[in-house]
Amino acid sequence: MTTDYTSMWKDLGLDLTAHDALLGVLGQAYGDIYQSQKNRPSGMGYFDFVVSEVHGLRVKELMDAKAQGRKVIGSYCVFVPEEITLAVEAIHVGLCSGADFAMDEVEKYLPRNTCALIKSAMGFKLAKVCPYLECADMVVGENTCDGKKKAYEVMGSMMDNLYVMDLPQVKSSEGKALLKAEFLRYKDAAETLTGKTIDVTALKQGIALVNNKRKAMARLATLRHNASAPISGLDSLLANQIFFFDDPVRFTDSVNALCDELEKRIEKNVSVADENTPRILISGCPMAVPNWKLPAIVESSGAVIVGEESCVGERGCRNLVDDSADDVDGLIDALVDRYLAIDCAIFTPNTERTDHIKEMAQASKADGVIQYTLNFCQPYAMETMPIENELEATGLPTLRIETDYSQEDMGQLQTRVEAFVELLK
Amino acid sequence: MTTDYTSMWKDLGLDLTAHDALLGVLGQAYGDIYQSQKNRPSGMGYFDFVVSEVHGLRVKELMDAKAQGRKVIGSYCVFVPEEITLAVEAIHVGLCSGADFAMDEVEKYLPRNTCALIKSAMGFKLAKVCPYLECADMVVGENTCDGKKKAYEVMGSMMDNLYVMDLPQVKSSEGKALLKAEFLRYKDAAETLTGKTIDVTALKQGIALVNNKRKAMARLATLRHNASAPISGLDSLLANQIFFFDDPVRFTDSVNALCDELEKRIEKNVSVADENTPRILISGCPMAVPNWKLPAIVESSGAVIVGEESCVGERGCRNLVDDSADDVDGLIDALVDRYLAIDCAIFTPNTERTDHIKEMAQASKADGVIQYTLNFCQPYAMETMPIENELEATGLPTLRIETDYSQEDMGQLQTRVEAFVELLK
Known part of the structure; x- marks a missing residue:
């Protein structure tokens, strides 16, 4: 870092020693x-x-914006509509949940058999090492899986600004009505937080900003389909991760600039991988910063990752919001349609996810699929076996990896991934 | 058994060798x-x-009823309203999920880290050893926890008569509307299955039958509050288990006859336990037949169980349905009110459960509470630590037991329970 941010971190109440260790x-x-x-x-x-x-x-930018009266809203999930956050001129940031921190403390509050992502979110809070969380004016949790739903009950006692969004489990008319009611409730909460009222213009502007981010990410995803592999999976994952907390306009411009370069690379056949490098699609649980464990193993095992079927990846950022309605209610309906199309494993049935994995594998010319599941993530773990059966029936080799954020199983994972990559050659 | 039922079991398609082993x-x-x-x-x-x-x-009774044109509806959860089943003159039975069976086969379909109850339900299907499941005309699953929600997706491919009921996660107005819509959908499904139409009289009759069962169970629960301990926890649990599959009228009469006897026992101070025997409340996951593992350990360790805060226990059978409405819609509303009051851990927030445990502990004069959780049951596991903190703050000792249906940890559990009982003396 070019600047000394110590006083800012101190003002935010971070534990400086622990935070230095993290950085x-x-x-x-x-x-x-x-x-x-x-x-x-x-x-x-x-x-x-x-x-x-x-x-x-980035934290300094948030603090400067706060000083000018803007609000910061933190979230842990792709179901929280950034479009509404932007419509009240607040800043939307994804919160830290990609590394083990203060696990001994966390296990005083949560069962050991809880997934790493949830434990991490609580660990960053207990250890006071997430500046985004500490500077957020409102933190939005959501009733996705049982683990998160119940963990927010506990986290609610650790912060006074936690807001929890309910979610349906079935994409029925009642499920849709529930999501709409919750988006309207979130709109009210965002308006109350900021003192602003959302009109058509503001909401359309929010939608445009996020649609543009999504379009840039779709462009990146499509360029990766090219047989010449113009960019690594690790670098693409990084863009997907930064999607959640960077300034949306700057981020969109930077992804588009990257895509311009990749187009030139494709023309000139500049590649990050040799011809015939096995191409792998990763599918499953999200990988939040700095969870680069599995992609690092895959790409150091002689394969290239060509897509992420993940919340931090195509599941989270594909599909645009239709901005053609001319009133706020119509735009909210369009938001509901876009978010209800997310094929998260919390929904039942969720067969569209299998279809999407097949589509992604075909479009990206993947030679194999690695299903990545965090230990104790029941919704994704439960979908693993049926998906494996369906993919293998189409002749696509698959590998199941169940892990957490620890480094203990690195050697074992490396061995299994190398054997899988060898199989694809 | 007094009769040879082999040909009936054979006709039901049971695996006779495996079934003999089970019995x-x-x-x-x-x-x-x-x-x-x-x-x-x-x-x-x-x-x-x-x-x-x-x-x-009991299975023969169901087969005889089927021969006379009645239908059998099986379920795995206290959220499926038996009142509606009875209103179409169908028979409502709880399905087998209390013992390990065909675990090797099950783990080809479900992750190993799935709770024993869910694995058991699938094991009984795969091994063909549950006559209730095989004779059911309709099997009703429900979106309670992530594990069950996703397991029904897999089980749907193993049977052609699985119907899944959606459930809310929050007791909001939308959550209530969802439950009502689902009860109406279940009413339609039950009507279609049986060709009968539910009118006020039929629904009131169904409500009366189930209310009477619940009243008898409440009477039993109250008699157990008596300091003289007129009945063991094991025997009371058995009544709670049989609640789910016996004929409702005969069951109600039998529980009331038992209660008459217990009243006399109390008068005469006839007890199953010595004075000063530590009194324990069990709280947590359901115990389906033949899951008697923990209560057997507790009561052989010198304590008496005075209540079950469980689906197979007071959480499942308390609270009556108000039958005062004079139309079907009003009665459905009353059903929704009664079922939405269930303080299952799938709801968030669920603070009323802690309140109810405290009430039960006080009413039953419990000296301590054992929190019983099936391994990998996230909703109940997640509530364990906050409840422990709340109970211990009121001076009530608690013990957390996490286990499954295997016998491997019996010795370890016995040691821990004995130490806890010693503490209560």
Whole structure:
């Protein structure tokens, strides 16, 4: 980082010693995993900079915005509509949940058999090491899986600004009505927080900003379909991760600039991988910063990742919101339609997810699919076996990986992934 | 059993060898655990008979009823309204999910980290050893926890008569509307299955039958509050288990006859436990037949169980349905009110459950509470620590037990329970 942010972190109430340790580990991991890659697009320089300033410059921007009266809303899930947040001129940020922190403390509140992502979210709170969480004016939880639903009950006692959004389990007319009621309730809460009222213009503007981000990500996803592999899976994942907390306009511009470069790379056949490198689609649980464990193993095992069927990936950012309605209610309906199309494993039935994995595998010319599940994530774990059967019936080899954020199983995972990659050659 | 039911089981498609093995184990366990108890009320003779005929006479009754054109509806959860089933003159039976069966087969379909109850339900299907499941005309699943919600997707491919009921996660107005819509959908499904139409009289009759069962169980629960401990927890649990599959009128009469006897026992100070025997409330996951593992350990460790805060227990059978409405819609509303009051851990928030545990502990004069959780049951596991904190703050000692249906940890559990009982003396 170019600036000393210590006083800002101190003002936010961070535990400076623990936070320094976190940044040290993060920097080390980033150097080892990212900066050791060869032939990266120069457009990744922007994303490298964002990571180098991950708890610095971006947090300072939020603090400056707060000083000017804007509000910050933090969330843990792709179901919280950023469009509404932007319509009240607030800033929407994804919150830290990608690394183990204060696990001993966490296990005083949550069962050991809880997924790493949920434990991490609580660990960052208990250890006071997430500046985004500490500067948020409102934190939005959501009733997705049982684990998160019940963990928010506990986290509610640790912060006074937690708001929980309910979600349906079935895409029925009642389920849709519930989601609409919850989006309207969130709109009210955002309006109350900011003192602003959402009109058509403001909501259309919010929708346009997020649609543009999504369009840029779709462009990146499509460029990765090219047989020449113009960018690594690790770098693409990073863009997907930064999607959640960077300034939306700057982020969109940076992804589009990267895509311009990738188009040129494709023309010139510039690649990050040799011809005939096995192409792998990753499918399953989200990978929040700095959870680069599995992709690092895959890409150091001689394969290239060509897509992420994940909340931090195509499941989270595909599909645009129809902005043609001319009143707020109509735009809210359009938001509901877009978000209800997310094929998250919390829904039942969720056969459209299998269809989407097949489509992604075909479009990206994947040679195999790795199903990635966090230990104790029941919804995704439960979908793993039926999906494996369906994919293998189409001749697509699959590998199931169940892990957490620890480094203990690295050797074992490396061995299993290498064997899978060998199989695809 | 007094009769040879082999041909009936064969006609139902049961695997006779596996089924014989199951009945052998069940009979052995029942003998060891139940019939070794001292000073049992003679009214338990009826329940002993029901267990001795568990897959025999009761199944024959169902087959005879089917031969006369009645339908059988099976369910796995207290949220499925038996009142509606009875209103179409169908028979409502709880389905087998209390013992490990065909676990190797089950783990080809479900993750190993799935709770024993869900694995058991699938195991009974795969092994073809549950005559209730095989004779059911319709099987009703429900979107309660993530595990069940997703397991029904898989089980749907194993049977052609699975119907899944959606459930809310929050007791909001939308949640209530969802439950009402689902009860109306279930009413339609039951009407279609049977060709009958539910009118006020039929629904009131269904409500009366189930209310009477619940009243009898409430009477039993209240008699157990008496300091003299007129009945064991094991015997009371058995009544709670048989609640789910016996004929409702005969069951109600039998429980009331047992209660008459218990009243006399109380007058005469006839007890199953010495004075000053520690009194324990069990709270948590349901115990389906033949899951008697923990209560057997508790009561062989010198304590008496005075209540079950469980679906198979007070959580499942308390609260009556108001039958005062004079139209079907009003009665459905009353059903919704009664079922939405269930304080299952799938709801968020669910603070009323903690309140109810405190009330039960006080009413039953419990000296301590054992929180019983099936491994990998996230909703109940997640509530365990907050409840422990609340109970211990009121001076009530608690013990957390997390286990499954295997016998492997019996010794360890016995040691922990004995130490807890010693603490309460």
